[in-house]
Every structure is written in C-alpha cells, then in structure tokens.
Amino acid sequence: MKDGYMKFVHSGAGRVIAKTLGLPIPAKLRRKGAPSTLGPVLIGGGELTGLLQSQVAELGYQLGSTPKQKVHALVFDATSIKTPGELANLYRFFRQNIRRMDRCGRALVISRPPEDCDSPEQHIAMRALRGFIRSLGKEMRAGGTSQLIELSAGAEQNLPSTLSFCLSPVSAYVSAQTIRVNAVELAETADPKAPLAGQTVLVTGAARGIGRAIAETVASYGAMVIGVDVPPMQGELDKVCRDIGGRALPLDICADDAAALICEAARANGGLDCIVHNAGITRDKSLAAMSDVQWDLTMAVNLQAPLTINAALLEAGLINDGGRIVGVASISGIAGNKGQTNYAASKAGVIGMVERYSSVLSAQSISVNAVAPGFIETEMTAKIPFGIRQAGRRMSSLQQGGLPVDVAQTVAWLANPQSIGVTGNVVRVCGQNLLGA
Amino acid sequence: MTELRRVAIVGSMRTPFCRSNTAYKALSNQEMLTTAIQALVNQHNLHGVKLDEVNAGAVVTHAADWNLARETVLGTTLSPNTPATTIQQACGTSLQGALMAAAKIASGEIDCAIAAGTDTTSDASIVFSKKFSRRLIAVNAAKTFGQRLKAFRGFSLKELAPVPPSNGEPRTGLSMGDHCELMAKEWQISREDQDALAAASHQKAAAAYEEGFFDDLMTPMAGVERDNNMRPDSTPEALAKLRPAYDRKSGKGTLTAGNSTPLTDGAAAVLLASEEWAAARGLPVLAYLRMGRTSALDFVAGEGLLMAPTVAVAELLQRTGLGLQDFDYYEIHEAFAAQVLCTLKAWEDDTFCREKLGLDGALGAIDRSKLNVKGSSLAVGHPFAATGARVVGVLAKLLNEKGSGRGLVSVCTAGGMGVAAIIEK
Numbered sequence: 001m002k003d004g005y006m007k008f009v010h011s012g013a014g015r016v017i018a019k020t021l022g023l024p025i026p027a028k029l030r031r032k033g034a035p036s037t038l039g040p041v042l043i044g045g046g047e048l049t050g051l052l053q054s055q056v057a058e059l060g061y062q063l064g065s066t067p068k069q070k071v072h073a074l075v076f077d078a079t080s081i082k083t084p085g086e087l088a089n090l091y092r093f094f095r096q097n098i099r100r101m102d103r104c105g106r107a108l109v110i111s112r113p114p115e116d117c118d119s120p121e122q123h124i125a126m127r128a129l130r131g132f133i134r135s136l137g138k139e140m141r142a143g144g145t146s147q148l149i150e151l152s153a154g155a156e157q158n159l160p161s162t163l164s165f166c167l168s169p170v171s172a173y174v175s176a177q178t179i180r181v182n183a184v185e186l187a188e189t190a191d192p193k194a195p196l197a198g199q200t201v202l203v204t205g206a207a208r209g210i211g212r213a214i215a216e217t218v219a220s221y222g223a224m225v226i227g228v229d230v231p232p233m234q235g236e237l238d239k240v241c242r243d244i245g246g247r248a249l250p251l252d253i254c255a256d257d258a259a260a261l262i263c264e265a266a267r268a269n270g271g272l273d274c275i276v277h278n279a280g281i282t283r284d285k286s287l288a289a290m291s292d293v294q295w296d297l298t299m300a301v302n303l304q305a306p307l308t309i310n311a312a313l314l315e316a317g318l319i320n321d322g323g324r325i326v327g328v329a330s331i332s333g334i335a336g337n338k339g340q341t342n343y344a345a346s347k348a349g350v351i352g353m354v355e356r357y358s359s360v361l362s363a364q365s366i367s368v369n370a371v372a373p374g375f376i377e378t379e380m381t382a383k384i385p386f387g388i389r390q391a392g393r394r395m396s397s398l399q400q401g402g403l404p405v406d407v408a409q410t411v412a413w414l415a416n417p418q419s420i421g422v423t424g425n426v427v428r429v430c431g432q433n434l435l436g437a
Numbered sequence: 438m439t440e441l442r443r444v445a446i447v448g449s450m451r452t453p454f455c456r457s458n459t460a461y462k463a464l465s466n467q468e469m470l471t472t473a474i475q476a477l478v479n480q481h482n483l484h485g486v487k488l489d490e491v492n493a494g495a496v497v498t499h500a501a502d503w504n505l506a507r508e509t510v511l512g513t514t515l516s517p518n519t520p521a522t523t524i525q526q527a528c529g530t531s532l533q534g535a536l537m538a539a540a541k542i543a544s545g546e547i548d549c550a551i552a553a554g555t556d557t558t559s560d561a562s563i564v565f566s567k568k569f570s571r572r573l574i575a576v577n578a579a580k581t582f583g584q585r586l587k588a589f590r591g592f593s594l595k596e597l598a599p600v601p602p603s604n605g606e607p608r609t610g611l612s613m614g615d616h617c618e619l620m621a622k623e624w625q626i627s628r629e630d631q632d633a634l635a636a637a638s639h640q641k642a643a644a645a646y647e648e649g650f651f652d653d654l655m656t657p658m659a660g661v662e663r664d665n666n667m668r669p670d671s672t673p674e675a676l677a678k679l680r681p682a683y684d685r686k687s688g689k690g691t692l693t694a695g696n697s698t699p700l701t702d703g704a705a706a707v708l709l710a711s712e713e714w715a716a717a718r719g720l721p722v723l724a725y726l727r728m729g730r731t732s733a734l735d736f737v738a739g740e741g742l743l744m745a746p747t748v749a750v751a752e753l754l755q756r757t758g759l760g761l762q763d764f765d766y767y768e769i770h771e772a773f774a775a776q777v778l779c780t781l782k783a784w785e786d787d788t789f790c791r792e793k794l795g796l797d798g799a800l801g802a803i804d805r806s807k808l809n810v811k812g813s814s815l816a817v818g819h820p821f822a823a824t825g826a827r828v829v830g831v832l833a834k835l836l837n838e839k840g841s842g843r844g845l846v847s848v849c850t851a852g853g854m855g856v857a858a859i860i861e862k
C-alpha cells in the first residue's frame with residue numbers, strides 16, 4: 001500500500017506546500033540495509049556506563065565523538081538513580097546533548113523495574129522514567145525514537161540483544177516503549193549476523209502481509225521456517241516458503257485437526273524453538289449490528305486458535321526449552337476501537353496470554369511476548385476507508401504508517417534466543433500512535 | 438633516584454590511511470584522532486579509565502585545534518579526568534609523544550599513557566593574506582562606521598586570494614621532495630633502486646593484509662577498511678613509467694609520485710604502560726620501548742634535510758652499546774624511497790660515519806630482508822603525525838609474534854630532524 005501523502009511531501013513542490021500550510025512532514029525512516037554509516041553513540045549516567053560502553057562498542061557502534069558530530073544515539077544509565085531528585089542527572093544529560101541528535105536518532109534509558117526496587121523513592125523515580133520516555137518520543141525529530149529498558153538486577157548479560165534492537169534501524173517504527181529484561185541463563189552467543197541459525201520458527205498467516213515479512217525476516221537471520229496459512233492461500237504460501245528455504249504447512253488454524261498437524265510438523269523438525277501467532281482477521285461491525293459469525297470467527301482465529309495450539313505443543317513438549325512464543329496483538333486491543341469489540345477483545349486476550357503464560361512458562365525458560373502493531377501498510381489496512389486511513393497514518397509521533405518489515409524485525413528480536421530474558425512484554429510497533437498511549 | 442622501569446607497549450590502533458581528498462575529505466583531525474583513540478580504548482576495555490597522560494597532535498592544524506589532544510579525550514569514553522597534551526614535532530610527532538610518555542613511565546612518574554597522531558591535508562586551513570588578516574582585525578576592533586570603512590581603504594581583490602598551505606621548508610623555500618631529490622643526487626641513488634623499494638613496500642603491505650596481520654591493529658573509519666594508497670599489483674616496471682615529480686626539467690630527476698609518499702589522511706594511537714599497570718588490568722605486553730633519541734642537523738647549511746635519522750640512530754647505538762646489525766627488524770619510515778636508500782648508504786659509508794657521525798668507521802650494511810617487513814609509508818601512506826604510532830604498533834606486534842627480539846625505528850622529519858627508538862621483547 002503506497003502512502004501517497006508521504007511521497008507528496010517529499011517531492012520538491014509538496015514540501016513547500018506542506019510547509020506553507022503547516023502540514024506534518026513525516027520523516028523518511030532509516031531501515032535496515034540503508035547504506036549510510038551511523039554516527040557515534042553517547043553514553044552517560046551511573047555505574048553501568050562502562051558496561052554499556054563495552055556492549056555498545058561490541059555491537060559495532062562508534063563511541064568517540066567530537067562536539068561537531070551529530071550523534072546517532074544518547075544512552076543513559078539510570079540504574080544508579082536512587083531518588084526522584086536524582087532524575088535531574090538524566091534531565092541534564094539529555095538537555096545537554098539532545099540537539100546533537102542525528103536524523104532517525106535513538107534516545108535510550110536503562111533503568112530498574114520499579115517493583116523490584118527496595119526503597120519507595122527509587123521505585124517512584126524508576127516509574128517516573130516511563131513518562132519521561134513517552135514525552136521524549138513525542139519530541140524526537142526526524143524519525144527519532146526513544147525507549148526505556150527496565151533491566152533486572154543481574155541481567156546485564158541479557159541486555160545486548162535488546163540494546164542492539166533499540167539502537168539499530170530495525171526498530172524504526174518502535175517508539176516510547178518500556179521493555180523489561182530479566183536475568184536468564186543464555187545459550188552460547190551465536191553469529192551476530194545469523195542469530196537464528198539452527199532455530200526452527202513456525203509462523204502462522206505467513207502467506208502475505210505481516211506474516212510473510214516475519215517469515216522472510218527470521219529466515220534472513222538463519223531460521224528454518226514452517227509457514228502456515230489457509231489452504232486457499234497455498235499458492236502464495238508455497239512461494240514464500242520456497243523463496244526462504246522453508247516448509248509450507250497449509251491449514252486453517254481453527255480446524256479441529258490444526259493443533260495435531262502443527263504438532264506433527266514440529267515433531268518432524270525436532271520441536272519448535274519459536275512460534276509466531278500472526279494469523280489474524282478483522283470482522284468490523286458495531287456491537288449492535290454484529291453477527292454471531294463475526295464475533296465467533298474473530299475470536300476463534302485471533303485468540304482461541306493460538307491458545308489451543310500452544311496448549312497442544314506444550315503438552316507434547318514440542319516447544320523446546322529456551323523457546324519463544326510470540327503473539328501478535330494490536331493497539332486496538334490496548335485502546336479499543338469503534339466497530340472492533342470482537343477484534344479488540346481477541347487482541348486484548350492475546351495480551352492476557354502473554355501476562356499469564358510468561359510467568360507460568362518461566363520455569364522452562366520459555367519466553368512469551370507479543371507485538372502490538374499500530375497502523376501497518378498491508379491489505380488489511382487497505383480496506384479502511386480513505387479518510388480514516390490517512391488519519392490513522394498521521395496519528396502517531398512518526399506521522400506515518402509502518403511497514404510489515406517493522407513488525408517483522410521486532411518479532412525477530414523477540415524470536416532471538418539471546419532475547420530470552422525479554423518475557424511478558426507487549427511491544428507496540430506503532431510509531432508511538434496516540435491510541436491507548 | 439629510583440630504578441628505571443620497563444615500558445610496555447600494550448597495543449596500538451589506527452584508522453586505514455587514505456590519500457588526501459578521497460574517502461576522509463569530510464573528516465577533521467579531531468574526528469580521526471577520536472576514532473583511533475576510541476578504538477584503542479574499546480580494544481582494551483578502558484571505558485571510564487583515567488589514563489595518566491595522552492600525548493597527541495597533528496602537523497597540519499587549524500588554529501581552533503589548539504587543545505586538540507584534550508578535546509579529543511573528552512569525546513572518548515576514557516575518564517574525563519584524563520589529562521592530555523597537544524604536541525607537534527612534524528613527522529616525528531607521535532613517536533616523540535611515545536618517547537615522552539615512556540620516559541615518565543620508566544621513571545615512575547606515571548603508569549600509563551596513549552601517544553597518538555593524526556593528520557589531514559584534506560581539511561587544511563585556508564590562510565588569508567597578511568594584509569587582509571590585518572584588515573579583519575581592524576574591522577573587529579572598530580567602534581564607528583567610519584573606522585570600519587577606514588579598515589578597508591585601499592583594498593584590492595588580490596588580497597582575497599588564499600595563501601595555500603605548503604609543506605615547503607620555510608628556510609630554504611624548497612619542498613621536501615626537492616630536498617630529497619638533492620639527497621638522491623648526492624648519494625647517487627638510482628631511479629631503479631627507488632622504484633624497486635617502492636614496489637616491494639606495496640607487495641609486503643598487501644601480503645600483510647592477506648595474512649590478516651593488520652586485523653587487530655586497525656579500525657574501520659567512514660566505511661573504509663584498507664589503506665587506499667596501497668597497490669598490491671605494483672611493480673618496478675610500472676613505476677618506471679612515471680615522470681619525475683620534483684626535478685621535472687633536467688632529465689636527471691629520479692623522485693616520482695610512485696616512489697614518494699602521497700599526502701595522506703588518517704590517525705594512529707599506541708598504548709604504553711608500566712608492566713604492573715598492564716598486569717593489573719589483565720592487558721598484554723607486546724614489547725618494551727627501550728630507548729629513543731632525537732637529533733637534528735644543519736640542513737640550511739647544506740646537510741641533507743632528511744639525513745638526521747642517521748645521526749639519531751648512531752647516537753642511540755652509542756648509548757646502548759649495540760651495533761647496527763644487532764636487530765631483528767628495521768622500521769625505517771619511507772618518506773621517500775630515496776630517503777631510506779640514502780640513510781642505508783650513509784651508514785655503509787666510512788667517510789660519512791667518521792666525519793658526520795663522529796664514529797670510528799662505517800656502521801655497516803643491514804640485512805635488507807629485515808627492513809619494513811610489513812611494508813611502510815610508501816604503500817600505506819603517511820599522515821604525518823600518525824606515522825610514529827603506526828610504526829611502533831607494527832614493530833611491537835612483530836616482536837610479540839616472534840616471541841623475542843629487537844627492532845629499530847627511525848623517522849625523518851621536516852626541519853632536518855630525526856627520531857629513533859629501540860623496541861625489544
């Protein structure tokens with residue numbers, strides 16, 4: 001789906017007109033593969049500063065900078081902040097350096113989970129950071145994003161994969177998120193270019209849209225993909241799976257034998273290391289006018305099928321230890337949406353699945369997370385009427401819709417075995433959409 | 438006085454070197470120096486560490502870079518409590534920086550230091566004519582419109598022509614190449630020998646890249662991973678086709694663009710420390726910087742401008758009681774192929790060694806297979822102030838790989854100076 005307005009304001013005349021009329025000029029987001037080299041990363045703050053510096057250097061970012069250079073990212077270690085008063089250190093760090101931020105820059109704060117703090121003062125100070133990061137997200141210019149990483153004590157070794165995600169162009173459309181990282185024993189670090197090598201990842205709804213992008217992206221990081229989609233989509237599904245050297249498994253996830261067939265495929269591949277419940281549908285109608293079929297179908301595909309499949313896989317021990325379950329929620333499931341009582345209920349249910357199962361499965365070191373896409377340019381959103389579609393795109397800090405690959409890269413981060421410390425998170429991929437934020 | 442300590446060379450890092458006005462044309466000295474020092478800090482995990490000293494500088498600088506070393510340190514992840522000194526001794530800058538720090542480490546005055554250098558001739562400052570500069574100062578000082586107007590009385594457009602930076606010797610008006618051409622003639626260095634030395638430098642550097650020798654000595658910058666001056670396929674035959682670059686008219690010129698170093702951009706840094714400091718941080722000791730010596734000669738009165746290393750090395754040998762042949766490696770900076778060849782010939786020359794170096798006889802020949810074994814400036818390029826740190830890093834790594842041994846460094850500089858040092862393992 002083309003965003004015509006975006007194209008228009010980036011044309012010579014369009015820019016002039018947009019500027020004169022005071023219309024928003026959404027930035028062109030820097031995504032993976034853009035050729036430019038990124039500027040230096042500035043790191044300050046508390047006791048973890050040295051550790052952050054070595055981790056960021058290890059990720060290949062430039063650390064040293066001159067005052068004249070634009071910086072790619074500002075990273076602040078807030079874990080040493082003990083009282084609300086000490087938040088002034090954070091303020092000063094960003095106040096002094098924020099103007100040096102390059103386009104598509106990154107503001108990142110590392111804190112402690114508030115509820116883990118012993119003292120009430122620190123709890124409150126850590127909680128305050130969530131507000132800071134959300135406001136900063138709205139102030140970031142030219143495609144910049146901000147995130148807060150709440151790092152449990154002792155989880156330092158679990159940080160790099162999330163640090164990498166937040167700093168990199170792969171998180172282009174993720175902003176103002178609070179991400180919790182727990183301390184979990186890590187498998188050997190893999191080749192950073194192929195973090196999913198040797199991993200089997202099952203993706204539902206893989207024939208098109210976001211699911212297809214997920215399949216392609218995790219495959220590009222080395223994963224063996226089992227792609228699932230409904231039989232009428234088999235042509236597309238086969239093509240996607242062929243192109244990425246994966247396996248096509250055409251089935252309706254709501255069918256009675258779906259879970260059994262998925263278990264069979266999982267068993268044939270030595271169990272799953274990750275499953276991505278992406279298949280989803282909308283059947284929009286105001287509640288007063290909704291039919292039973294609209295309600296039932298939406299709930300069945302979006303919520304009940306993932307639950308049934310998870311249960312069957314877990315029961316059969318077919319999600320490997322250290323495995324990852326990734327759900328696809330929606331900002332509708334957070335904010336609610338007119339005409340989407342069914343859809344929002346199903347997606348809020350996915351969030352419930354994350355909350356509940358992340359703690360249940362932590363004993364097996366299986367992580368459970370979800371992405372919550374905002375307005376993503378796909379055939380699903382192409383169905384939205386023109387006016388609402390335009391508004392949907394602009395109603396975010398980044399003032400544009402995201403691309404399927406933005407969701408896919410976020411899923412790939414959660415699917416990375418090095419991200420196993422990230423669990424129980426619902427990460428919005430919405431360019432800081434105003435809805436529910 | 439306390440006993441002297443051994444000075445450990447812990448590691449070195451440099452950026453790839455690029456010919457002037459190519460890949461680094463948008464970079465400043467501070468950016469390049471920051472990149473080199475930061476890479477050294479990353480490699481040895483020195484984030485937040487307070488070093489006792491950073492000696493760094495550049496030869497071609499802007500007036501605004503008066504505090505270059507300290508400003509650079511502030512942009513790295515070293516502790517901001519690390520003091521720094523901006524130094525400059527032409528092409529000897531970073532080697533001299535290392536020797537200065539080494540003396541303090543040896544005496545116990547400090548424990549650890551970085552010596553570094555950077556240069557760019559892509560970012561040289563444009564200097565206005567003296568006359569125009571004076572007008573600008575007058576305008577600045579002017580209080581009334583009348584005074585301001587007066588400052589420009591008699592102004593001519595000619596004054597606006599910028600004075601280009603030059604690497605000519607202020608006291609002779611000759612460029613360094615002109616001087617070296619004179620030396621080549623005096624010492625009868627043939628064009629063939631110069632071209633052969635240059636081709637060998639390229640081939641040795643290319644082979645070193647192939648075997649991965651530079652992998653842990655270099656950090657990519659601005660997307661560049663290798664020196665862009667290097668030509669692995671360089672041959673004496675191809676070099677023989679080039680026309681003389683300095684003496685273009687007499688038909689006797691032998692120095693060409695191929696056997697002279699090009700103007701180059703880049704930076705290099707080396708980490709020195711006491712053995713105790715290195716051990717406490719779990720860092721390696723690649724080799725030891727034993728002793729250095731700087732000498733100068735009266736080139737204005739006719740001595741060869743770039744012959745001072747012959748003196749520095751002779752004096753160094755006298756002080757250590759070593760012979761010229763007591764080395765496993767020789768790193769003689771190749772400003773020009775002719776400079777290296779003149780130096781070697783002079784050491785073999787009985788009269789020169791007696792009369793100019795005050796020795797009993799010739800120092801003798803060296804085993805050429807030990808000379809610049811990983812290539813030198815003719816191949817990789819020569820960002821003036823960075824070369825010393827590059828050479829120290831290469832030699833320390835060579836000795837570490839060999840396990841034990843001794844190497845000699847010499848660098849010639851503008852102004853008729855030479856800096857030499859002995860590195861051991």
Ligand SMILES: NC(=O)c1ccc[n+]([C@@H]2O[C@H](COP(=O)([O-])OP(=O)(O)OC[C@H]3O[C@@H](n4cnc5c(N)ncnc54)[C@H](O)[C@@H]3O)[C@@H](O)[C@H]2O)c1
Nearest residue numbers: 205208209210229230252253278279280330373376378380
């Ligand atoms: N596009 C957006 O803006 C947006 C926003 C929020 C959430 N989402 C969610 O992202 C996911 C993917 O959305 P999309 O935009 O790519 O949609 P899409 O309609 O383009 O693709 C969904 C895919 O899922 C498949 N599918 C549907 N029902 C299935 C079933 N019963 N069994 C197997 N496969 C089935 C479809 O055939 C299709 O290939 C959905 O869960 C959706 O709710 C999308």
